[in-house]
Amino acid sequence: MNWEGMYTLYYKELKRFGKVALQTIMAPIVTALLYLLVFSHVLEQHVRIYDNVSYTAFLIPGLMMMSIIQNAFANSSSSLIQSKVSGNIVFVLLTPLSYFEFYLAFLLASITRGLAVGLGIFLVAMLFVSLPLHNVVWLLLFSIVSSAVLGSLGIIAGIWAEKFDHMAGFQNFIIMPLSFLSGVFYSIHSLPEFWQSVSKFNPFFYMIDGFRFGFFGVSDVNPVFSFIVVILIWLMLGWFTLAILKSGYKLRD
Amino acid sequence: MDAAIHIDNVHKHYGSLHALKGMSLTIEKGEFFGLLGPNGAGKSTLINIIAGLTRMDSGQVSVMGQDVVSNYRQSRRRIGVVPQELVYDPFFSVREILQIQAGYFGKGKQSTGWIDSLLEGLKLTDKADANMRTLSGGMKRRVLIAQALVHKPDVVILDEPTAGVDVELRSSLWEFVKALHNDGHTIVLTTHYLEEAESLCQRIAIINHGKLVALDSKESLLARGVGMTCAVSVTLAEPLNNIPDDLLTKIKSVDGEKIEFILNRGTDNIMSLVDCLRDLGAEILDLRTEDADLEDVFMELTGQRST
Incomplete structure (x- = not known):
């Protein structure tokens, strides 16, 4: 293993999003808080999903996880598409980094950004609402593995996309609908039966539901099942990402 | 002499285009070697294969005895490539870019002194902390050269390094590259400026339509030219x-x-x-x-x- 090379790529990715933290960290936190303010103001008195959990409190884990996964995706995908379009990806491809080291560095950077955004939302939200912490280990496991899933998906999208328009399509037609329709703002039990069944095909639902269990100790489905689903998706996507990196697809033509 | 770069029967297709048609070539250690050819001849494809940026369909390439496919980590440590395009990462300063590039090769911590020498040699010291976006084209070109040298490779490939560079800078770049050659580096140069190849290179390969059409010392090639024209x-x-x-x-x-x-x-x-x-x-x-x-x-x- 070229540990220093891999660490350098990870460090470079951290510095890259750190230099534009207003856009990569602060903006998602503000967006999540705006959702929180608007939805809690409108629905706080009308909706109660779990006993002893206010709607505003219910909303926070969902908003955190939605931001974690969207930013984990954005980190790897935007870095790769920018590097490809500007041509500076060549400086990584010329190095003795293996495809596995390349994957790990981008993955860890995505997880780091996802966690940074999630933690930021949590800290600011705590100013408004007191949240219970039922099980921190579940919180960490779901946030890390979910970031890994979206970080991998971001690498795939970044490699596949040839222009920013492709990336916007991926983001707006796949990531956004799946994350909005995953139970961030509602419990799937409040949906008609058909849409409950449809929701269970949405992998983001398991990420959010399991993450919410870490706060409240209640969830729509068993968190162990959710975790197995998320882990399996990561293993599948991870394997696929490594396979395309190894093949050199769109990178080493 | 041993081979710095050995290319054996390399084929490469891009769809129906046969970009390299069984290219074979050996560049000796310590040579100043010129690779010439018109646009689309296959020069960049060949360089990209040597550097590991492109995968060949068949054939074998080694750099300093290290196979570029099976032993890519070692071969890439031995080679530095100055790309043709002025590409850079707009997030970083010159020094950060060089530190990061050295780090990829596992030489981040030990490269501080060498990076300072490169900055000085390429007259970039006063721009070390400037963002790449703020540099002129000529300065960006010098940073690309520093990036290619930051891991101290034995072989340096310069892909059209003076394209679009003014005369004064071109001359200072060649002084720097000549000094590298005198230090024992193998230099491979592709250029459209034939006078550059003529004044700098010891041996020259001319390729066209993916084939080697001439490979000889500069003097022999010129003698062929005198005889004919x-x-x-x-x-x-x-x-x-x-x-x-x-x-x-x-x-x-x-x-x-x-x-x-x-x-x-x-x-x-x-x-x-x-x-x-x-x-x-x-x-x-x-x-x-x-x-x-x-x-x-x-x-x-x-x-x-x-x-």
Whole structure:
């Protein structure tokens, strides 16, 4: 293993999003808080999903996880598409980094950004609402593995996309609908039966539901099942990402 | 001498385009080697295969004895590539870019002194903390060279390094590259500026349509050019009328009283030309001969004029 090379790529990715933290960290936190303010103001008195959990409190884990996964995706995908379009990806491809080291560095950077955004939302939200912490280990496991899933998906999208328009399509037609329709703002039990069944095909639902269990100790489905689903998706996507990196697809033509 | 780069029967297709057609070539350690060819000849494809940026369909390439596929980590440590395009990461300063590049090769911590030397050698010290976006084209080009050298490679490939660079910078770049060569680096240069290859390279390969059309020392190639296309420029007192057919075939251009002839050194000689002109009643005011340059050789071998 070229540990220093891999660490350098990870460090470079951290510095890259750190230099534009207003856009990569602060903006998602503000967006999540705006959702929180608007939805809690409108629905706080009308909706109660779990006993002893206010709607505003219910909303926070969902908003955190939605931001974690969207930013984990954005980190790897935007870095790769920018590097490809500007041509500076060549400086990584010329190095003795293996495809596995390349994957790990981008993955860890995505997880780091996802966690940074999630933690930021949590800290600011705590100013408004007191949240219970039922099980921190579940919180960490779901946030890390979910970031890994979206970080991998971001690498795939970044490699596949040839222009920013492709990336916007991926983001707006796949990531956004799946994350909005995953139970961030509602419990799937409040949906008609058909849409409950449809929701269970949405992998983001398991990420959010399991993450919410870490706060409240209640969830729509068993968190162990959710975790197995998320882990399996990561293993599948991870394997696929490594396979395309190894093949050199769109990178080493 | 041992091989710095060994290329054996390399084929590469891009769809239906056969970009490299069984290319074989050996570049010796310590050489200053020129790789010439018109656009689309396959130069960049070949360089990308050597650097690991492109995968060949078949064949074998090694750098300093290390196979670029099976032992890519070692081969990439031994080679530095200066890309043709002015590419850079807009998030970082010059020093950050060099530190990051050294880190990829596992030499981040130990490279501080070397990075300072590179910055000084390439006259970038006062720009070390400037963002890449703020640099001029020439400075960006120098940073690219520093990036290629930051891991101290044995072989340095410069892919059209002076394209779009002003004359003054071009000359200082060549001084730097010559110093690298004198330090023992193997230098591989691709260029469209034939005079650069002519003045710098010891051996030159000319490729066209994915094939090697010539590989020889600079002197031998030039000698081939002299033999085939010796240029004689004659200025007469008055324009010449009624030029016989056997002389017409030797004329390259006519500009009033000035006529440029191309003579075949094997079958023609200058004195016969002079006698022939005098027999036609011409008064010769001036006569100049020009040695063939690589451009003539290049044209002759590739069938087209370089740009």
